[in-house]
Amino acid sequence: MPYIKEKENRRVMNRIIELFGHVIRPNGNLNYFLFALAKKQCKSYNQYKEFIGELECAMDEIKRRQLHPYEDNKIKQNGDVIVSEL
Numbered sequence: 001m002p003y004i005k006e007k008e009n010r011r012v013m014n015r016i017i018e019l020f021g022h023v024i025r026p027n028g029n030l031n032y033f034l035f036a037l038a039k040k041q042c043k044s045y046n047q048y049k050e051f052i053g054e055l056e057c058a059m060d061e062i063k064r065r066q067l068h069p070y071e072d073n074k075i076k077q078n079g080d081v082i083v084s085e086l
Helices: 007-020 029-041 045-078
Strands: none
16 A cells, blocks of 8 residues: 555655656656666665565556456446356
């Protein structure tokens, strides 16, 4: 879960998102940004593994909270996949 308890940290993070959100988009710029951030912050194999773990958790959270509700709604609208038995 991407929760930050400290209100000051959340305020700073949200400001960074506001400032850079229009530039860092998933069109190659996001990839560049994340790779550069990893290179700057990670100094060991284990730190890279932890960084990748954070990315995977963020990916899972995006899928769970943003994509799954959309897919569930489409199933309700159009019906689920039905596979007949042979």
